[in-house]
Structure formats: C-alpha cells, structure tokens
Amino acid sequence: MSTGTSDQDALQTESRIPIQPLYRPADVAGKEYEAVLGDPGAFPFTRGARPAGTRRGWIHRELSGEGDPRRSNEQFKYLLGLGQMGLDVIGDTATMGLLDPDHPFARHAVGTQGVSICCLDDFRELYREIPLDRVSLSHSLPAIFTVAGLYALALERGVSPANMRGSVIQSPFFCEDCGYAVHMPFALRLRLAADAIEFSAREMPKFHTFLEDTYYISENGIDAVEEMALGFIEVRGLIRELLARGLDIDSFGPRIAILVNCRMDFFEEVAKIRATRRLFARMMRDEFGAKDPRSWAVNISVHTSGLSLTAQQPVNNIVRGAVQALAMACAGVQALEVSTFDEAFRTPSPEAHIVGLRTQQVVELESRVTQVADPMGGSYYVESLTDEIESRISEMIGRIEGMGDMAKLADSGFFRRMFDEATERHSRALIDGTLPKVGVNVHAVADEEDTLLREVAERKFEPSRERIEWMAAYRAGRDARAVEQALRGLYEAALDTSQSLMPAVIAGTRAGATNGEMAGVLRMAYGRPADPFGVLSDPIAVTASA
Amino acid sequence: MKRVKVLIAILGLDQHEVGAVAVARILRDAGMEVIYAGRFNLPTGVVKTAIDEDVDVIGISCHSWEYLYYADELMELLRKEQAEVPVVVGGSVVTPGDARELKEKGIAAAFGPASRPEEMVQSIRELAAARAAT
Structure with a gap:
C-alpha cells in the first residue's frame, strides 16, 4: 500500500497545493x-x-x-x-x-x-x-x-x-x-x-x-x-x-x-x-x-x-x-x-x-x-x-x-x-493512502491488539431521557396564555420583515416559550411546516391569510 | 444478473454524513445501485422505502449511539412486515462489542472503523445473493 511519502510523488500540502522540497x-x-x-x-x-x-x-x-x-x-x-x-x-x-x-x-x-x-x-x-x-x-x-x-x-x-x-x-x-x-x-x-x-x-x-x-x-x-x-x-x-x-x-x-x-x-x-x-x-x-x-x-x-x-x-x-x-x-x-x-x-x-x-x-x-x-x-x-x-x-x-x-x-x-x-x-x-493516516492506512494493527485507551474511549452513556418527562412538566407549569401571546407576537413580527426579531424572541424566552416552539412559529411565518418532520402539531393556530 | 440494490440511511438526528456518502460511493463504484435516503429517518420510513423499492440490503450509517436503540425497532418492524431484507450497520462508533450485540439482535453484519471497503462490498454481495436464493 502506498503511504503517499515515496520520493516519486509530487510534493503537495494537504490542500493539494504543489510545494518544493526547499524554499529560498x-x-x-x-x-x-x-x-x-x-x-x-x-x-x-x-x-x-x-x-x-x-x-x-x-x-x-x-x-x-x-x-x-x-x-x-x-x-x-x-x-x-x-x-x-x-x-x-x-x-x-x-x-x-x-x-x-x-x-x-x-x-x-x-x-x-x-x-x-x-x-x-x-x-x-x-x-x-x-x-x-x-x-x-x-x-x-x-x-x-x-x-x-x-x-x-x-x-x-x-x-x-x-x-x-x-x-x-x-x-x-x-x-x-x-x-x-x-x-x-x-x-x-x-x-x-x-x-x-x-x-x-x-x-x-x-x-x-x-x-x-x-x-x-x-x-x-x-x-x-x-x-x-x-x-x-x-x-x-x-x-x-x-x-x-x-x-x-x-x-x-x-x-x-x-x-x-x-x-x-x-x-x-x-x-x-x-x-x-x-x-x-x-x-x-x-x-x-x-x-x-x-x-x-x-x-x-x-x-x-x-x-x-x-x-x-x-x-x-x-x-x-x-x-x-x-x-x-x-x-x-x-x-x-x-x-x-x-x-x-x-x-x-x-x-x-x-x-x-x-x-x-x-x-x-x-x-x-x-x-x-x-x-x-x-x-x-x-x-x-x-x-x-x-x-x-x-x-x-x-x-x-x-x-x-x-x-x-x-x-x-x-x-x-x-x-x-x-x-x-x-x-x-x-x-x-494519499492522505496517510497512522493506524488506518499505514501502521495499522489487528483489532484485538488495539487496546490502549480503547476501553475509556468507547465508554458509553445513556441519552438523558428524563429530559422528556421534565419537558412535559415544564410545559404544563407555564403560564399558557403568556406563552401563546408571546408566540403570536413572534409570528406577527416575523411576517413584517422590516422588524428585528430579537425583541420578540427575548419576550418569548422570558415568557417560557421553548426554542422548538419559537422556531416552529418562525418556520410557519415563512410558509414552512412548523415541525420539519411533520410529527408535532403547530405551536399556534393561524388562519391562512397570506 | 440483477444489480444489487442497497438503501443507505442515517437514523434519528445524527447529522454526520461523511461515512454514509463515502459508503454510497464505494458501493456504486462496485456496480451496485444505491438509494441514498440521507439524514433524518425513522425505522418506519426506512422499512417502507426498503419494501417499496424492493432493495436487497438496508445499510444504516451511524456516528451517534442512536442506532443502538433504533436497531430493535427496525428489526421488529421488518419482522412485522414480513420483509426479508438483511440489515447492515456501519460507522466509526461501532465497537467490536456493539457488533456482537447487533448480531444477536438479528443485524446481518456490522462494520466498524477498521472495516475495509472490499470487505463491505463482499459482505453486501453475499447477503444480496443469499436473499435472491430464498
């Protein structure tokens, strides 16, 4: 296998820029x-x-x-x-x-x-x-x-x-x-x-x-x-x-x-x-x-x-x-x-x-x-x-x-x-092998010999699924009317392209709206589905006008 | 002889596509037909596409641990639909221990970072041939 380092190969950088063996x-x-x-x-x-x-x-x-x-x-x-x-x-x-x-x-x-x-x-x-x-x-x-x-x-x-x-x-x-x-x-x-x-x-x-x-x-x-x-x-x-x-x-x-x-x-x-x-x-x-x-x-x-x-x-x-x-x-x-x-x-x-x-x-x-x-x-x-x-x-x-x-x-x-x-x-x-990578295309070892630090590198942890239950409680505990109002405000602001969205996003954040909800409302204002994967219902109901 | 048809997909929110794109290219270079489903798939969609397109092999690319949880769902759905499509999994995060676990779950083959391209091509060809023979 070529390692890309033989003398016959043209010298180049990783970005394939030709270079010389010596600069003067x-x-x-x-x-x-x-x-x-x-x-x-x-x-x-x-x-x-x-x-x-x-x-x-x-x-x-x-x-x-x-x-x-x-x-x-x-x-x-x-x-x-x-x-x-x-x-x-x-x-x-x-x-x-x-x-x-x-x-x-x-x-x-x-x-x-x-x-x-x-x-x-x-x-x-x-x-x-x-x-x-x-x-x-x-x-x-x-x-x-x-x-x-x-x-x-x-x-x-x-x-x-x-x-x-x-x-x-x-x-x-x-x-x-x-x-x-x-x-x-x-x-x-x-x-x-x-x-x-x-x-x-x-x-x-x-x-x-x-x-x-x-x-x-x-x-x-x-x-x-x-x-x-x-x-x-x-x-x-x-x-x-x-x-x-x-x-x-x-x-x-x-x-x-x-x-x-x-x-x-x-x-x-x-x-x-x-x-x-x-x-x-x-x-x-x-x-x-x-x-x-x-x-x-x-x-x-x-x-x-x-x-x-x-x-x-x-x-x-x-x-x-x-x-x-x-x-x-x-x-x-x-x-x-x-x-x-x-x-x-x-x-x-x-x-x-x-x-x-x-x-x-x-x-x-x-x-x-x-x-x-x-x-x-x-x-x-x-x-x-x-x-x-x-x-x-x-x-x-x-x-x-x-x-x-x-x-x-x-x-x-x-x-x-x-x-x-x-x-x-x-x-x-x-x-x-034109991109030499030690352990991959050059100087590789058999999997069973490759043990140093493997155990710690491969150690897994579970997804934080408790966050999913936490979210349910979080959503239920909010002032629903304030969240709804803030999301509507964001939607209106998004429809008017001369406005900065920052005040409405800050208001939404303070009211307890989530990033997912605010992003959903923004997508809606731009004619996209609120949920890109089509699973969730819309964060706010809007009547089709535009 | 029929061309081997492979579905390549990434599950859940894993957005790393480097491995999937590379493997799709390797399989195409080997003369296979690749249906590239890309990112953001759930097992239901993968199984539906696999059946609709009558693929010979499903290839799941992964750079996050999500696939470990989706593997069960995927295999269960395939059984429910009585779809006899072998599933292979590949990605840098797949350790030898994971590979053993996946095989126990019914995954036909698992490729870790040390797998060579010709090894993957050979394995997928054999799985497709075995499926055609049934």
Missing part, C-alpha cells in the same frame, strides 16, 4: 515588509491580531456540554478547576436543529452529543454559580436563542449584558448542508443571524455574536482553502446584509471573529491563519471601508479537527492534538479547543478533557513557543505558502461570488455538492 530567498523576493506583513497588531495583521508582548498565549478551553444543563454545569466547574480559562459549550443534535428534547426524533439523542438546551430555565441551570461577566462563554448553539437566553439571564442576575464576553456561532449559509440543519429558508436564516448581530452590537458590545464557524463545515472533508473561502463568503454575505440595513461597518466590525478548523498539515494550517488575518484586514479596510483598526484585526479561535482523528489506536489522537496545538500556538490564535482522543466515539469524557487541557498547558508553558510573536514569520516556506493560500482563497471567493446570488446558489444545492465532493475526495484519499 527568491521565493519571497520583492515583498515589502510593511505592506504584506507588518508587525503583529499592525495592518495587515498577517503576523498577529495584537501587538507583540501584549497578551501571550491563548484562552485554553475544551469542548463541553453533555446531558442536561445541570450535568453540563458540573462539567464546567470540573474544567475550570483544571485550569480552563473560558467555557465552550455545544448543543446536542436536537438543540442544534431547533427541536425540543421531547420531539419524537430526539428521543435516543437527548444530551448524547452535547447539552440539551431549549428554554430560559435551561440557561439558568447551565450557568448556575458561573459569574456571567467574569468567564468568557463561547457557544456552538443556535445564535439568536442563545443571545436571548444570555441577555435575559444577565438581567435576572443583575449583571450588565454589556460586560459579558464570549461568542456564539453563526452558520446561516451552510447549516442545512452540513451538521446543523434547522430546516428554515435561507432568507429567515440570514435575518435571524443579522438581527442577533445587530442587537448584540448595541446591547452586548463585548460579546462576539458574529462568530463565523468554518469548523463544522470542514468536518465534511473540505480542505483549508475551501474552508476559508466559504467562511469569507458567509462573512461577506452577513456584512452586506448588515450594511444594507444602514449599520456602520465599525459598529459591528470589531466583534467579528472566526472559529476555524486545524487539520494535520502543520505549516499549511499556520499559513492559513496568517493569510486569513491579512485577507480579513484588507477586506474590511479597503472593500468595506472600516476605519476603526479593531475592525481590521480579526480574532481567531480554533477547534482542532475531529475528522483528522481516528477510532483506531485512540492514543495516537493525543499526539495529533499536540501537533495541532503547537501549530496554532505558533500561528498566534486567541482561543483553542483540542479535539480529544475519544472524539471518534463520543463527546469528551472527563479523562479526555484532562488530556486535552494538559496538552494545551504543556504546549504553552513548557515549549515556550509563545514568548516571541509569530515565530514563523520570515520563513521562506511559510511566507510563500501564506501568499499562495491567500491567493487561492481570494480566487475561490471571486469565482463563487461571480456565480450570482448566494441564496439561490445555496438553494440550488451548489454548496451541498461541494461538500459531498469533498467528502468523497477525503474518503478516497484515505483508501488510496
């Missing part, structure tokens, strides 16, 4: 330092978003969220006790799909791949005894409902929403084609994203509600160039929507951030981060006219690739996490989550959480790589690859945007095909 001064000749690099913290921010020496290192955190909100809260406290510096929480599949835990499709999945969250009570439990204005809270959760929940919770606790830090992902363009389908039309997805961002820019100015998520789309097997091109396309689409509403670019620009993937090609991933910072800075200043330098410097957080990890020989995943963490430390990112060794089987176990956090701590504290900013700056190879990746991302953005309206493109299945092709390409590369 000629490969980076003619580049002016101030124009293409600049110091860290200075335009075009290639070398870093912040000036050297201001804040070394990054926010260490691990992906969490499991079972019901109470169990996740215990997880948070465990992680903070291990030295974690911020929280990063992901919802289970029902939560991400805007279905309540008592939806019949959710019954075997409640809380198994993230936390189950669907109402304000859940946020109260999730963040019990967590100081909302002192811990950075980042969320892979449905954005507008999370902003509403956090905002309402902060006010209840007497915390100013303006002091909250953290983020929530936005995924309006690609969610239906990847892992976060919410069964809403494009126009509604874009509106929800823009409404949440507009509201946050005013009310929660330290919170990154505009967090572009290129992590989850990458898990289909797209490469680093495709990842960033698609990410920029979504960022640009959202920016244009916000500008069309009359917003000043600098009113939300400083709070745009990107959550990226990190695969195994060390230098390519470093170059990708550097190219992204430069592309972003130039786009914001030169294309969108941002004047505030904070709008030019993009915050980048990273989740290391789950797809790069293997079910075979799970201990090898610890090594992969360390390599990826080192790459990102050298690239100078603001926050990091290392995908853990049991990733192929489950959300992180407590043991895997320790290893992930300790990996980050060892890389930062013992290797000393963060003492000097952008330590790879000036490397003939890294600079050349940064230029090459930047030009490839630019070219792809131009080509796709040249194909017309992004909403139509998304609806036509263009992106879906792109993801499917990438998935097939990735699977072929694993089969033919």
Whole structure:
C-alpha cells in the first residue's frame, strides 16, 4: 500500500497545493515588509491580531456540554478547576436543529452529543454559580436563542449584558448542508443571524455574536482553502446584509471573529491563519471601508479537527492534538479547543478533557513557543505558502461570488455538492493512502491488539431521557396564555420583515416559550411546516391569510 | 444478473454524513445501485422505502449511539412486515462489542472503523445473493 511519502510523488500540502522540497530567498523576493506583513497588531495583521508582548498565549478551553444543563454545569466547574480559562459549550443534535428534547426524533439523542438546551430555565441551570461577566462563554448553539437566553439571564442576575464576553456561532449559509440543519429558508436564516448581530452590537458590545464557524463545515472533508473561502463568503454575505440595513461597518466590525478548523498539515494550517488575518484586514479596510483598526484585526479561535482523528489506536489522537496545538500556538490564535482522543466515539469524557487541557498547558508553558510573536514569520516556506493560500482563497471567493446570488446558489444545492465532493475526495484519499493516516492506512494493527485507551474511549452513556418527562412538566407549569401571546407576537413580527426579531424572541424566552416552539412559529411565518418532520402539531393556530 | 440494490440511511438526528456518502460511493463504484435516503429517518420510513423499492440490503450509517436503540425497532418492524431484507450497520462508533450485540439482535453484519471497503462490498454481495436464493 502506498503511504503517499515515496520520493516519486509530487510534493503537495494537504490542500493539494504543489510545494518544493526547499524554499529560498527568491521565493519571497520583492515583498515589502510593511505592506504584506507588518508587525503583529499592525495592518495587515498577517503576523498577529495584537501587538507583540501584549497578551501571550491563548484562552485554553475544551469542548463541553453533555446531558442536561445541570450535568453540563458540573462539567464546567470540573474544567475550570483544571485550569480552563473560558467555557465552550455545544448543543446536542436536537438543540442544534431547533427541536425540543421531547420531539419524537430526539428521543435516543437527548444530551448524547452535547447539552440539551431549549428554554430560559435551561440557561439558568447551565450557568448556575458561573459569574456571567467574569468567564468568557463561547457557544456552538443556535445564535439568536442563545443571545436571548444570555441577555435575559444577565438581567435576572443583575449583571450588565454589556460586560459579558464570549461568542456564539453563526452558520446561516451552510447549516442545512452540513451538521446543523434547522430546516428554515435561507432568507429567515440570514435575518435571524443579522438581527442577533445587530442587537448584540448595541446591547452586548463585548460579546462576539458574529462568530463565523468554518469548523463544522470542514468536518465534511473540505480542505483549508475551501474552508476559508466559504467562511469569507458567509462573512461577506452577513456584512452586506448588515450594511444594507444602514449599520456602520465599525459598529459591528470589531466583534467579528472566526472559529476555524486545524487539520494535520502543520505549516499549511499556520499559513492559513496568517493569510486569513491579512485577507480579513484588507477586506474590511479597503472593500468595506472600516476605519476603526479593531475592525481590521480579526480574532481567531480554533477547534482542532475531529475528522483528522481516528477510532483506531485512540492514543495516537493525543499526539495529533499536540501537533495541532503547537501549530496554532505558533500561528498566534486567541482561543483553542483540542479535539480529544475519544472524539471518534463520543463527546469528551472527563479523562479526555484532562488530556486535552494538559496538552494545551504543556504546549504553552513548557515549549515556550509563545514568548516571541509569530515565530514563523520570515520563513521562506511559510511566507510563500501564506501568499499562495491567500491567493487561492481570494480566487475561490471571486469565482463563487461571480456565480450570482448566494441564496439561490445555496438553494440550488451548489454548496451541498461541494461538500459531498469533498467528502468523497477525503474518503478516497484515505483508501488510496494519499492522505496517510497512522493506524488506518499505514501502521495499522489487528483489532484485538488495539487496546490502549480503547476501553475509556468507547465508554458509553445513556441519552438523558428524563429530559422528556421534565419537558412535559415544564410545559404544563407555564403560564399558557403568556406563552401563546408571546408566540403570536413572534409570528406577527416575523411576517413584517422590516422588524428585528430579537425583541420578540427575548419576550418569548422570558415568557417560557421553548426554542422548538419559537422556531416552529418562525418556520410557519415563512410558509414552512412548523415541525420539519411533520410529527408535532403547530405551536399556534393561524388562519391562512397570506 | 440483477444489480444489487442497497438503501443507505442515517437514523434519528445524527447529522454526520461523511461515512454514509463515502459508503454510497464505494458501493456504486462496485456496480451496485444505491438509494441514498440521507439524514433524518425513522425505522418506519426506512422499512417502507426498503419494501417499496424492493432493495436487497438496508445499510444504516451511524456516528451517534442512536442506532443502538433504533436497531430493535427496525428489526421488529421488518419482522412485522414480513420483509426479508438483511440489515447492515456501519460507522466509526461501532465497537467490536456493539457488533456482537447487533448480531444477536438479528443485524446481518456490522462494520466498524477498521472495516475495509472490499470487505463491505463482499459482505453486501453475499447477503444480496443469499436473499435472491430464498
């Protein structure tokens, strides 16, 4: 079997960019330092978003969220006790799909791949005894409902929403084609994203509600160039929507951030981060006219690739996490989550959480790589690859945007095909060995010999089915009239596209409406079935008028 | 000779499609006809499609543990409908212990992350041939 490393093979990066065995001064000749690099913290921010020496290192955190909100809260406290510096929480599949835990499709999945969250009570439990204005809270959760929940919770606790830090992902363009389908039309997805961002820019100015998520789309097997091109396309689409509403670019620009993937090609991933910072800075200043330098410097957080990890020989995943963490430390990112060794089987176990956090701590504290900013700056190879990746991302953005309206493109299945092709390409590369994967297509061992860490990686837990009974009690205990009224208000607001949906979502959240109910009402206002799976009755009755 | 016809589906809310898409491609490359049902299926829908389309084999792709619970429902429905369609399950989350458990439930074959493509193709061919012979 080929391992893809023989001398006859043409050298290339994981994104299939042809490379040379050696880079020399000629490969980076003619580049002016101030124009293409600049110091860290200075335009075009290639070398870093912040000036050297201001804040070394990054926010260490691990992906969490499991079972019901109470169990996740215990997880948070465990992680903070291990030295974690911020929280990063992901919802289970029902939560991400805007279905309540008592939806019949959710019954075997409640809380198994993230936390189950669907109402304000859940946020109260999730963040019990967590100081909302002192811990950075980042969320892979449905954005507008999370902003509403956090905002309402902060006010209840007497915390100013303006002091909250953290983020929530936005995924309006690609969610239906990847892992976060919410069964809403494009126009509604874009509106929800823009409404949440507009509201946050005013009310929660330290919170990154505009967090572009290129992590989850990458898990289909797209490469680093495709990842960033698609990410920029979504960022640009959202920016244009916000500008069309009359917003000043600098009113939300400083709070745009990107959550990226990190695969195994060390230098390519470093170059990708550097190219992204430069592309972003130039786009914001030169294309969108941002004047505030904070709008030019993009915050980048990273989740290391789950797809790069293997079910075979799970201990090898610890090594992969360390390599990826080192790459990102050298690239100078603001926050990091290392995908853990049991990733192929489950959300992180407590043991895997320790290893992930300790990996980050060892890389930062013992290797000393963060003492000097952008330590790879000036490397003939890294600079050349940064230029090459930047030009490839630019070219792809131009080509796709040249194909017309992004909403139509998304609806036509263009992106879906792109993801499917990438998935097939990735699977072929694993089969033919052009993507070497230790323990899979090279240096594999027999299943019965593959025992190290297998037991802990494979350990299962039951779905949180008690949530289903809890929901029944929750629904019965609410002020039914207030919920009904709030849902009607949301429906009316949704019919009027000149209104922001944020006030009505906050009102619904406070009245005790669930995310599933509110999403159902929104779908109805846009002519879709309230329940995408056709099982539940409509949350409100409406007479057909439009 | 009739082409082998396989239904590929993911059950419940499991949204990971990488394995399903890859396996569909492998089976098509091997000359089989694949009906790709994609995400968001319940056992009732899978059984109905399998009967309506007269498939030779049902393939369930999984990247969450939901399939462990759905496997019972699926097998019970097939028995109730007297549909003699073998079911195979595959995915990175399928451990050797799971594979044994699934076989006890009547699942014809289970493929874990270490399974090779040719192994899956061979097994599905044999199951289809055995079904045709009955």
